[in-house]
Amino acid sequence: MTALTMVEAIRDAMARAMEEDPDVVVLGEDVGHDGGVFRATEGLVERFGEERVIDTPLSEALLAGLAVGLGAQRMRPVVEFQFDGFLYPAIDQLVNHAGRLRNRTRGRLSCPIVIRAPYGGGIRAPEHHSESPETFYAHMPGIRTVIPSTPRRAYGLMLAAIRDPDPVVFLEPKRLYRAVREEVPDDGEALPLDQCFKVRDGTDVTLVGWGASLARILEAADLLAGEGIEAGVIDVATLKPLDAGTILDAVRRSGRCVIAHEAPRSYGPAAEIAALLAGEGLFSLLAPVERVTGFDVPVPLPRLEDHYLPDAERIAAAARRLMGYR
Amino acid sequence: MTALTMVEAIRDAMARAMEEDPDVVVLGEDVGHDGGVFRATEGLVERFGEERVIDTPLSEALLAGLAVGLGAQRMRPVVEFQFDGFLYPAIDQLVNHAGRLRNRTRGRLSCPIVIRAPYGGGIRAPEHHSESPETFYAHMPGIRTVIPSTPRRAYGLMLAAIRDPDPVVFLEPKRLYRAVREEVPDDGEALPLDQCFKVRDGTDVTLVGWGASLARILEAADLLAGEGIEAGVIDVATLKPLDAGTILDAVRRSGRCVIAHEAPRSYGPAAEIAALLAGEGLFSLLAPVERVTGFDVPVPLPRLEDHYLPDAERIAAAARRLMGYR
């Protein structure tokens, strides 16, 4: 067994699901012989043929709508969108159909589909290639939103997403696609779709994040450890439905919480977690909840991108501020 | 001067803006001789002609993209979308273009447009006609999100939205279109686009909302007053940019806050306000922040709709719970 990158782990999970279940098909722009622009589907067309790995016309609204039709026929399409910034035309189908087909037919038809897209910044990509739109999907009823942060979690969560009987939006932090390698046994073991991962223990402050921010958070935790501050770290890989319990438990012990993400701040995903703490978690809080996020501006082009993306220093600084409260 | 309904007040504001500025044009499906399905544009085509009140083909993505092109040419399109549930195809253009044209050209081109749509539930409408999608717009950089709750505020905010040099999403609570009448002088006075309205004084608990929920909140405040609980009420008519100061000030005095909206709960708009309180407002809180919201389900068809929409009783109950904390 060799260590895999995240993109390889995702590919392994898709391949395994395709082996297991003939109803699993992969669709998207350039997913065939090109193997996808990030090579997530590399080798799949050679292995499973053009009828199961389907290059589509350049039509994102279609991609989502096709998936609804395929899903209603009990197929399990795994649909690749090329970049985060090109997922928006799919929103109409996702919110108006995918997320409610089961409900509106009282279970007669359903939508066992996976919507995959690379997402987030940090790779000096062109305009519209560095978006963090997770809030849009996490706010939609009837849809799960999943964001892995390591190769292993990507493998297990992708398998779970494909096997899940309902629609899953699966956002893949492109900055992590090849950033690290990890042993990923291709054992067919799925991970639960509604549990946060406790990544690091520490009861001075709880750092919460997902996707590419998680690596920044872990760096921050190291910085803080050097200063004698023990930070616990939670990976909210399954944003929706949100595993509130794990977060509340941790903050009950630490009394302090920093949430980090790349998405714009206002009405962004950290707000939900902060709201949870302002509600059920209120009396555990020793200090204000800090959100370390992107700003309420379009993600800048590469030259200014580093000033936009939350980094370890910003996260650590927020944690230090919280340590001032007891 | 006769008292106007909200839909009449919006019409007056549009007519006035069209009088004032020849660059203001109205576009949308059925906005011409039909006067719009809610009659918001009634009489405008007769008054301003078919070149300024333009019936469009049935193409919502087009509507938003057209507005971007018109805006770049310094026109001021006011675009009607027929219902909340049909705005989703416009998201791509709003987030990828309208909200960033000024920024990406460093001010060379801009987007002085208004996107109008009736929104929300409570009128026993067909499927997809009762959505509360404000979070989507409030989360987009570069876009203002405005929701009036009275005829007068609708008039002043609509005028401000049209005159504003940047894009505004203007959601009109359809349940309030004809619910009440109010004196609305057609005086051309705009209201500020970044200030909450303090609607009722009261320092036991602060009730926060917008749109149709505001009427429910005021009912709740009456119920509470009958029980000796003095509730202050804030109308967050301008969701984005959010006037945090007014909300924080009020909660600083009351120590208790209930936020009500029809949108689904998770990652919904109340979360932003709760997050604000969990951050800057933390030490004023005597009690957990309560969110009284729609559920994480598609808005039910009319038969179950009443169980979905927050009502005065739910809001009052939340406030009462908070009064248990001191």
Next chain:
Amino acid sequence: MQQVASFAVERTAYLNADGTCAERLPAFAGDRDELVRLYRSMVLTRTFDAKAVALQRTGRLGTFASSLGQEAVTVGIGAAMRPEDVLVPSFREQGAQILRGVTLEEIFAYWGGDERGSDFAGPREDFPICVPVGTQAAHAAGVALAFRLRREPRVAVCVMGDGATSKGDVYEAMNAAGVWRLPLVFVVNNNEWAISVPRSKQTAAKTLAQKAIAAGFEGEQVDGNDVIAVRAVMERALAMARDERQPRLIEALTYRLSDHTTADDARRYRDDKEVSERWKAEPVGRLRGFLVARDWWSKGDEEKLLADCAREVDAAAEAYLARTGQPATAMIDHVFAELPAAMEGQRAAIAALGARAGGEGR
């Protein structure tokens, strides 16, 4: 300059407005029983529509979209499809739905604001009514793609209005159908109006059938007030889709004699004269004329049929009105296959709201 491609659009029609024939009829038109089936379905649909409008007017149904004047389109579709085909309708195809086994009570329930109306006991794989205009086209493409991948001899039929042809998602679905040669028939119910927007303001295309040219397959027109013609072109299109994987677009030329929906008042934007003129070409009287001319239909047959239809529709309406409500928790119990743990609190809150309101919903 060199010509590199050329295209044509043809139109099929058999019956004149007075019930006489313009062309040689297709074989099935020699079968009285089949024509009577079509006639009966159109009359039942019209009876149903009238009842639904009446229920709405008296506050016992929600907003409703009548298919008055367009029964030949929807019945022609339903009559030509096989049970194993899949109908992907918009919101005005009750005629086709009824022929395929959706019950009148279910259709009432849907428009009455009850999700159970889309849980058809009959055609289990048909799509429910689609309100966001044109969004169903991609679903039909997905269904047809599934048929193709599984090598099933089934066809998806996607119905939409003239207004829907302006939607980009419809075009995207057509383009996919063309390039993948999907077993998919698109039917455009061109009733000349999209609420208040006339066909002429919707597109400059001379025909709506030619929209298919952009997608690389053929489009044709049919007289949509001639149920024999609709059934005939549908049958041909279904066979070509099924056997030769040729998608097709059929533009049925008809007219919306009613308001857009019960929430609309068409007198605001169109002339009553236009409407009364178009009554002359309506499809039910036309087929009756044909049947009567062949001596296949009598006054007695007509009276009996009207009475039967009224009885059937009234019975369905009563069953609909007598339905018990769903519990409040029904709104959350079908969102996911299994309720996620994170939603249990919300479910309890909904149950409490239901209890507060005294048990089940309306």
Next chain:
Amino acid sequence: MQQVASFAVERTAYLNADGTCAERLPAFAGDRDELVRLYRSMVLTRTFDAKAVALQRTGRLGTFASSLGQEAVTVGIGAAMRPEDVLVPSFREQGAQILRGVTLEEIFAYWGGDERGSDFAGPREDFPICVPVGTQAAHAAGVALAFRLRREPRVAVCVMGDGATSKGDVYEAMNAAGVWRLPLVFVVNNNEWAISVPRSKQTAAKTLAQKAIAAGFEGEQVDGNDVIAVRAVMERALAMARDERQPRLIEALTYRLSDHTTADDARRYRDDKEVSERWKAEPVGRLRGFLVARDWWSKGDEEKLLADCAREVDAAAEAYLARTGQPATAMIDHVFAELPAAMEGQRAAIAALGARAGGEGR
């Protein structure tokens, strides 16, 4: 059955691949200066593209989309447009942009990740590069609608790739252009590939020009490697749009000789042989052949031109590389006309981040 409509698509070409002529040439082709202008622009564009690729390969530019082999399309467009017209490009039209006065330095800056590259000093109303495929079509319709409402004799030109023709928003914009008779010319740069997806997997339509039929106006093909032909059909289309309010779709047949972008490796999905075959028809050599055959171009002219272009491009590259960065706060200062009070805190935070990083951004 009765034929109710028919359509045809024609193709225009003048120059053969060897520079000889197939047809009588348009008038402007008798003007050496104009042809040399076109030639020069194509060579400059190609030189620019090569430099941009080189800068990217050495880490001094971001991802870049070369127009290698497609210079005749983009130069033909730029040459035919008037200054007051508005170009609404996709991301491969540097040739047209350069002719319209966007500076090479600005184009470098854009691809170098600096928003100031879209703040053209030159054509102030032209749209910036558009990355989300096809989304620019509706902008062009909006611009053309503004021209129409203000009765300005200006035309919007919207350029897109073959892949973009599959997008629904493109169709919606075309449909609007048709029904409102907008002064709008759509140009499809059919370079046969959309990243790895060949034209044949994009649509079953025999031509992309016929996409216009769905929208009710005319489409035509042109040899996109023949700059004389492109300029000629563009000129005609612009005149018809300007004077007769007739929108038009021009499909320019060319080939993407480069990778899709610098982030792509086309050998993964297409045969090198196909590419070398298509080099034979590339546009620059073709026009040179024509000029040389007329004795309008010498070896000395060529050497001088190449040197001039290299010098111009190098100078622009150096100016680009020497540019000072923007302050971090530039990311927030242009979002709204005036910074909303609610964003002042964020601006301060960004300023602090900028200071932390030692002043201005890269």
